[in-house]
Amino acid sequence: MFGELTDKLDGLFRNLRGVGKLSVENIKDSLKEVRRALLEADVNYKVVKRFVAAVEVRAIGEDVLRSIDPGQLIVKIVYDEMVEILGKEHVPLAPPTGMPTSYLICGLQGSGKTTLSAKLALQAKKNKAKVLLVAADTYRPAAVEQLKTLGAQIDVEVFALENETPAEICRRAKSYARKNFVDLLIFDTAGRLQIDEKLMQELATIKSDNKPEEILLVVDSMTGQEAVNVATEFHTRLQLTGVALSKLDGDARGGAAISIRAITDCPIKVASVGEKVTDLEKFYPDRMASRILGMGDVVTLVEKAQETIDLDQAQKLEEKLRKNTFDLEDFLDQMQALEKMGPLDSILGMMPGIGSQARGMEVDPKQINRIKAIIQSMTYHERHTPKLINGPRRRRIAAGSGNTVQDVNKLLKQFFAMQKMMKSFTKPGKKGRGMQNIMAQLGSFN
Ligand SMILES: Nc1nc2c(ncn2[C@@H]2O[C@H](COP(=O)(O)OP(=O)(O)OP(=O)(O)O)[C@@H](O)[C@H]2O)c(=O)[nH]1
């Protein structure tokens, strides 16, 4: 996401940082480039105009010209303004209360409403709320089934009725929810190719019947400028409480997404970043600005790691590293943990200084399965003392796991490299080097 924009801004800032002194002309030239990069990334022209003007006023007005590190100060101003455009602070979703709280999910066809409904349900469920998903899309034949399948996957009840209007289904769902002590109701509504009157009426009825605490518009980040018009129209008709960006993992230019908050003044609350039910992030303007500007997003990275990596396991790993007993089973665990965290490029993209270089990298699930098969074909001794694995053993392991000897060799090579890198990681003062090695190492998995 934001790939090209990040590359361009990152490049520009690199040049600026090195400059000892800046003139008003230098600043204006740089801002022209920022402006071009934003427009090319499909950021709405009004937003670009406002953004560049704000940066310019501060850059020329503040002490940039006299500052010791003018480049750095400009980067800081651009960052501050980017945070401002994206909405300053994180605005959380209304919490499930047991009254019950309800979320109305709306948006164009295929924008990701049903997927988001399931993601929100799962998140609330993890926070111990009792959730009811409501199938209020009676138009697309497979829609109810899709929601039921997702519901079954995350073990959340789905409320569906045949031959009823969406409004009636929502009304009944609400009274069912009251009787059954549901904390959170999520209405998954139908989409349309474009805004149409009947849909708006239907949504307005569901809104006035149920008074939902959240009316969330799902906006596909890949739709470009049209997203801004759609958001404006929905906001005018329904007074949205928030926007959910979806498909933020895609490689679209993404500028429209940046513009929505500034144009509608409606906060972006969450972002959908993949097809899996766990691929949901809270939207933090500062973290997103940091990512867009290629500065990484360590906070989200750490949170993701905490969510997916078990703390005990992490402590054990640390101990193994200290004692130098990192073996092939740990190696497999690490690969699986990385896979669970999501697409590798999106994870590495959050690391400061790596950002754009990580694009396109992935841990291929097939590769993980192969690693698994190879390691499982080893004896206990071999896994714990990989140095034992000589030629004949390699041939046996290859045959046993249905792989070639080259595959086994490659895996062992990667393992020894990782082991070596882990050692350098645990030595004080070598952190930077260790990180580079991790990169080199992970890159070799493609
Ligand atoms: N990569 C990616 N795919 C997504 C994301 N969210 C949804 N999708 C995919 O987009 C497609 C449409 O998602 P749905 O959730 O069915 O969209 P919808 O708005 O409910 O669609 P309709 O009900 O037909 O209007 C599906 O194939 C999803 O898997 C996301 O954040 N990232």
Ligand SMILES: [Mg+2]
């Ligand atoms: Mg749907």
